[in-house]
Amino acid sequence: MPRWEQGTEDRLREAALALFLEHGYENVTVTQITERAGVTRRTFSRYFADKRDVLFAGSDQLPAALADAVLKADPGLTPFEALLSALERVGDTVAARVARHAAQRQAIVDSSTELKERGRTKFAAVSDALDAALQQRGAAPPTAGMLANVGVAIFRTAFGRWVDEPDAAACSVRMREAADELAQALDRR
Incomplete structure (x- = not known):
């Protein structure tokens, strides 16, 4: 049995994170990270596939978590209400999982074209998963796809606002605020 510290x-x-902020994401190597942490490259590989994974570890679970939350939402909810319920819960x-490093992580992602593209790819997978879950709940395919994209926009907007001021309101509150803001904007058309 391995003995990992x-x-x-x-x-x-x-x-x-410290190195990315000091030198820029593109200018940091895994070797520099391991030297700063006082571990070997092999140890790094036990936890992360590459340096991007330091920032995105666990994000591959988001599509399934959101889809599952949509499917478990109260059956009496409309597709949009089920989506919003899932966004709030997840x-x-x-x-809670990323609170400690959310602002630093976001600053690093925002400074890198490569990382922003990785984020877009991540959210495309979220949209696909939400689309499938909404269809499973009975939403028509075009409606499910549209709502999935709206859900991603709400999530990204609300999460970004939460990252900017994590102590001002819970992330679920930010989700509801973003959805309400969208509804008000649509009422003005």
């Missing part, structure tokens, strides 16, 4: 993953993440879960 407790806290190694956190040390690696802390080292990577948003708080994600926020």
Whole structure:
């Protein structure tokens, strides 16, 4: 049984974030991260596939988590209400998991074209998963696809606002605010 030192993953993440902020994401190597964290490259590979994974680890679980939350929402809810319920529930879960490094991570992603593209790819997978879940709940395919894209827009907007001011309101509150803002904008047309 391997004996891994407790806290190694956190040390690696802390080292990577500090280096990314100091030198820019593109200018940092895995070797620099491991040296700063005081571990070997092999140890790094036990926790992360590459340096991008330091920022996106666990994000592959988001599509399934949101789709599952849509499917488990009260059957009496409309497709949009089920979507919003899922966004609120999963948003708080994600926020709790990433709260410690959310602002740093977002600043790093925003500064890199490569990382922004990775984020877009991640959210395309979220949209596909939401689309499928909404169709499973009975939404017509064109409507499900549109709502899935709207859900991604609400999630990204609300999560970004939560990252900017994490102590001002829960992420679920930000989800509801973003949905309300969208509804008000649509009422004005």
